[in-house]
Amino acid sequence: MRFIINEHSIEADVDVRTSLLDLLRDHLGLTGTKKGCNQGACGACTVLVDGERINSCLALAVQYQDREILTIEGLGTIGDLHPLQAAFIEYDGFQCGYCTPGQICSAVAMIGEIRRGLPSALTEDLALEQIGFSEDEIRERMSGNLCRCGAYNGIIEAIRATYAEESAQEREAAA
């Protein structure tokens, strides 16, 4: 089977029962993606496929051949962190760090959803083309990513700080 992971083409010979999560962790050594429940309930295994977030524990690897898979390792590195990774450190958006890669991957895709105008259960005006970055809008959209240490406040602050800043820069560039 051939996979495209973090812009690299990778061949792997795995059981058809293997989840995308186990492929990453047990077969490819990409252990940044975490297993918290293996049931799609905690979000620790969130990765991006063609820019959309999925729970990789509920995905069979065999179905994700030739798709663009992005994991935390592809988002940024210790020497070259993604702005959201840096903001998680600055705003203390984690304690034990186990749910963190999933939170970060989830947030990256979530921002894309907001920008594309996809409504959430809390979006009041479905006709709006530009949905606001309110705290509750982000909380609702991030509620599939559990954090048992309770770093939720820091996570929301990190997301808001990163994307409020980016949005401001984009507006400036457009002007």
Place this chain on the structure above:
Amino acid sequence: MSILDSAKQAMMGAIVRLTPDAPPDPLIGRHGAVGSQLSRIDGPLKVAGKARFAAEVPYDDLLFAAVLFSRVARGRITSLDTSGAKAAPGVALVMTYQNAPRMGAPKIMGESPMAGGPSNLPVMQDDRIHWNGQPVAVVLAETQEQADYAKSLIRIAYEVEPAITSFEAAKAHAHPPESVLGEPPALETGDAEAALAEAAFRVDNLYRTPRHNHNAIELHAVTVVWDDGSLTIHDASQMVHQTAWTIADMFGIGEDKVRVISPFVGGGFGGKCMWYHQVLAAAASKLAERPVRLVLSREGVFRSVGGRTCTEQRVALGAKADGTLAALIHTGVVAMTTHNSCPEQFSFPARHLYAADAIKLAQEVADMDMLANTFMRAPGESVGTFALESAIDELAIAMNIDPIELRRRCEPEKDPTSGAEFSSRHIIEAYRRGGERFGWHRRNPVPRSTRDGEWLIGHGVATATYPYYRMPGAGARITLSADGHALVQIATHEMGMGTATVQVQHAADRLGLPIHQVSFEYGDTTLPMGTIAGGSNQTASVVAAVRAASDALFDELLRLAGNSSPLAGLKADELEARDGGLVSMQDPTRAENYAAILKRAGRDELAIEASAPPPIEVQKYSMHSYGAQFCEVRVNETTGETRVSRFVGSFDTGRILNPKTAASQFRGGIIMGLGLALTEETMFDERTGRIMNPSLAEYHVPVHLDVPHIEVIWNDIPDPHSPLGLHGIGEIGITGVGAAVANAIFNATGKRIRELPITLDKLL
């Protein structure tokens, strides 16, 4: 406790009280790295997905494990058919009691300083079943998929025996435990029942709290390997040394033959001590003669790693007309097993919080056939404060006075049960500051009087409290290099508390070095023994050990400095560490840096190991942390849904070492408290003894949208009797939250709920 033990303890107490105080830590008043908002030093590793957890350690030739759990609560295995599993593709081993290596039963935690067993039950040694969910077989295969499939082919038959799986039935035979964490299970001063009967105001109610599970997001996992009779366990552990010792004891090998390594733990909360999976992985690996990775499924965690037990508590308060207490009664019973010792010390808050003419406290346990229960974040205090602080609120309402004013009137001068002086107690100040921040004076005390459309709004408050502990036995090693770098080593634990970050800050100040010149190694039994990460003791214990090592280091540096040094003739207590060296406090011109001392002595490095002095302070003083938890709720009149809209936690926990990580610790505790108040319950089938909701889909921990911005503030008043003036803060955050929420819900709706969690059905 026997009469002899009591007499011995009383005598020891008298001796300790006469012992003079140790001089306060000289760093208490000093500002440096300690107190700064240093970001977590392991932050880059964690956000980049490069922090390596126990299930992520690579080995060639690794086998993957799957564990099968019993489906009956009590009985014996009558037949075992593993032939299908053994024949399945990729299977290397099927282990049951029939072929498991012979091992001794684990020594229970608390039995001796090194014992860490969760119970004293043998692990897969016989056909006996003791709880519904007991591991009965382990399959090892080349891949996880093969192991999971082969497990499904095992056929087991049981002879079922009657089991006690009903708490109601078990309560009929409840009895006092031998002790409650070394304290007597019952205490009585005066005749509390008589005082209650005669009191001007009375409340007397039962409160119930359910079972809880820690549910750290990281699944319990180990990667183990045997090499020439020595065992290495990559574990997710909050007690590396006790785990190593206990497993070595079970296998009958020397404790130096077992190494436990645990640099990162994906959440612990009391749940990541020693359980059965470490032993099973080690045993299976021994048989298969290959490295093994065992990751429990989420269901497996519920089946084989204990949680917090259920409680039923009576709190009765009798007040005099002036608002002081004539009687305080806090009694109750919790479920436990006959093979562990963890009686959920719910009566501890009432031992220290309020002055009362007569006090009656008593804890009992009801023996059940279930998985051994264990410590979970603020064991005792979390659920004990729900009952006690709900009752205080009920009494204030009965007396028509403000609940904060009632607490002020009941504030004791000395510890109400031990008579000891408080080392540092500024609870009223915490209430004052918290009330101001929350706007308590604006609340309407009349229940069901504030609404916003269909939402009823209410405000509640409760006291948080947790003991200060410092555990004996911690040692640390400091290695000073000729380039002025210090390496601090101690086998302590980092589960997200910020241990490594704060200890680097501490060592930098202690040694007078910049932060980047200090590194900290932990989580490995080859390092000097620390203490378990429990009882919020770790920071105080590690700081005391590192201080002892630095004192010894300074003595040795002075000796090495010799007569040609500007420091010649000075004693260690005349010096302070500053700017990478030692300086005379009297005459700052007399100074020499570490590099110069080592160079002249011809040394590349200097390593010193020392142990912390015994924690006399906890025997001499009543040492506790406090807080005031303020909560605003919105309760939907139609659906009964409760939303927490505002929360302020105001804490009195000694000196805060790092405001950034401390705020996260407090918030994390409060958020777990919101789960305890509103959603969390491990559902136990009283017919079969089986946990019915063993998943994160059905055990409801708070999610992003359940959690508002939580404000946390603190007094930051150092405790003169603790290292650095600090108190541990990992657990206090969860205490008081259950009652603050319940009290706010009463204020919103006029409904008093005395059974957690406060779900929608209870408010309709």
